[in-house]
Amino acid sequence: xxxxxxxxxxxxxxxxxxxxxxxxxxxxxxxxxxxxxxxxxxxxxxxxxxxxxxxxxxxxxxxxxxxxxxxxxxxxxxxxxxxxxxxxxxxxxxxxxxxxxxxxxxxxxxxxxxxxxxxxxxxxxxxxxxxxxxxxxxxxxxxxxxxxxxxxxxxxxxxxxxxxxxxxxxxxxxxxxxxxxxxxxxxxxxxx
Amino acid sequence: xxxxxxxxxxxxxxxxxxxxxxxxxxxxxxxxxxxxxxxxxxxxxxxxxxxxxxxxxxxxxxxxxxxxxxxxxxxxxxxxxxxxxxxxxxxxxxxxxxxxxxxxxxxxxxxxxxxxxxxxxxxxxxxxxxxxxxxxxxxxxxxxxxxxxxxxxxxxxxxxxxxxxxxxxxxxxxxxxxxxxxxxxxxxxxxxxxxxxxxxxxxxx
Numbered sequence: 001x002x003x004x005x006x007x008x009x010x011x012x013x014x015x016x017x018x019x020x021x022x023x024x025x026x027x028x029x030x031x032x033x034x035x036x037x038x039x040x041x042x043x044x045x046x047x048x049x050x051x052x053x054x055x056x057x058x059x060x061x062x063x064x065x066x067x068x069x070x071x072x073x074x075x076x077x078x079x080x081x082x083x084x085x086x087x088x089x090x091x092x093x094x095x096x097x098x099x100x101x102x103x104x105x106x107x108x109x110x111x112x113x114x115x116x117x118x119x120x121x122x123x124x125x126x127x128x129x130x131x132x133x134x135x136x137x138x139x140x141x142x143x144x145x146x147x148x149x150x151x152x153x154x155x156x157x158x159x160x161x162x163x164x165x166x167x168x169x170x171x172x173x174x175x176x177x178x179x180x181x182x183x184x185x186x187x188x189x190x191x192x
Numbered sequence: 193x194x195x196x197x198x199x200x201x202x203x204x205x206x207x208x209x210x211x212x213x214x215x216x217x218x219x220x221x222x223x224x225x226x227x228x229x230x231x232x233x234x235x236x237x238x239x240x241x242x243x244x245x246x247x248x249x250x251x252x253x254x255x256x257x258x259x260x261x262x263x264x265x266x267x268x269x270x271x272x273x274x275x276x277x278x279x280x281x282x283x284x285x286x287x288x289x290x291x292x293x294x295x296x297x298x299x300x301x302x303x304x305x306x307x308x309x310x311x312x313x314x315x316x317x318x319x320x321x322x323x324x325x326x327x328x329x330x331x332x333x334x335x336x337x338x339x340x341x342x343x344x345x346x347x348x349x350x351x352x353x354x355x356x357x358x359x360x361x362x363x364x365x366x367x368x369x370x371x372x373x374x375x376x377x378x379x380x381x382x383x384x385x386x387x388x389x390x391x392x393x394x395x396x397x
Contacts, residue, residue: 026227026231027224027227027228030220030223030224030227031220034215034219034220034223035214035215035219038213038215038219039210039211039212039213042210042213043210043211043213046210048213048215048216051213051215052215052216052219052222052223055215055223056222056223056226056227059223059226059227060226060227060230063227063230063231063234107205107206107209120202123202124202124206127202127203127206128206142207143207143210145207146207146208146210146211147210147211148211148212174203177203181202181203
């Protein structure tokens with residue numbers, strides 16, 4: 001029986017019994033962590049169908065490694081790490097520029113009028129491009145910290161860094177982004 | 193401070209949009225169905241012998257049927273036999289003979305008579321029957337001995353004198369008569385020849 005209410009995995013039954021109740025356990029995992037894993041994947045992929053596929057693949061991996069479930073200390077982090085790695089793999093296969101453009105357009109169109117939405121879309125696209133150009137660890141820390149359910153400690157656990165190192169990564173990422181956006185704004189002002 | 197917030201506003205908005213995204217409707221249901229499908233597939237793949245189970249059951253059933261058929265074939269009574277071999281054996285009852293002679297005929301002949309008299313003679317060959325009907329037919333009898341073949345040959349020719357010789361009483365009487373004739377010739381006839389002169393033979397020389 002897997003307790004999904006907190007981050008601790010409690011396995012009390014025998015292995016065969018665990019196999020028998022695996023269906024119910026995985027269904028409980030889907031209910032509890034489905035949305036979280038979707039947001040983690042979405043932060044990388046920015047596409048709902050792709051993120052949904054990643055979550056499905058993540059739970060298929062859970063089924064494949066069900067024998068190792070008793071050895072998992074932090075089920076929540078373990079699941080997020082699986083989804084995160086799968087999302088990174090998938091991002092290499094898809095065309096991120098097109099997906100990011102669609103995402104930026106959608107996000108801008110939700111808020112304001114058409115002409116301002118166009119400017120917003122350009123700004124968001126530049127921002128996404130700048131995020132993608134960040135160093136790997138800074139980018140990962142920034143995107144994972146965007147997921148509301150994940151604390152800094154959990155983000156640190158996922159990227160295999162200490163909590164303070166993760167905070168430093170976040171700080172540097174934000175500073176680097178601000179610099180890049182400022183320089184882009186200046187270039188744009190000079191052109192105008 | 194306000195300017196800094198303005199600069200961070202697009203980033204925060206972007207991160208917020210990423211971090212609070214909601215999946216499409218029915219996401220959990222689709223996810224559960226997919227996971228359940230994968231689980232069922234793995235369960236089936238974990239038991240590959242199940243794919244062979246129907247074939248194995250058929251083979252077991254066939255083997256059971258064959259052993260049952262062979263068992264009954266070996267245990268069936270000899271009297272019920274045997275249509276095909278009866279065609280090969282000559283019909284001894286066609287020749288005239290006494291009831292005592294019949295009693296002394298070999299076993300094969302008795303079997304043949306009983307089979308034919310019961311009207312169990314069939315026109316079909318056992319080879320044309322299917323396996324399920326083979327259980328009711330017995331194995332063919334042992335081949336005839338040399339004496340039985342001789343008797344069958346005599347019966348086929350139908351020579352009355354030879355047939356009569358098959359009876360031990362008749363044969364005993366004939367033997368006794370021949371023996372008496374022999375003694376008559378060599379015991380009573382010799383003294384007559386004793387009085388004849390031997391010189392006749394010498395004269396011939």
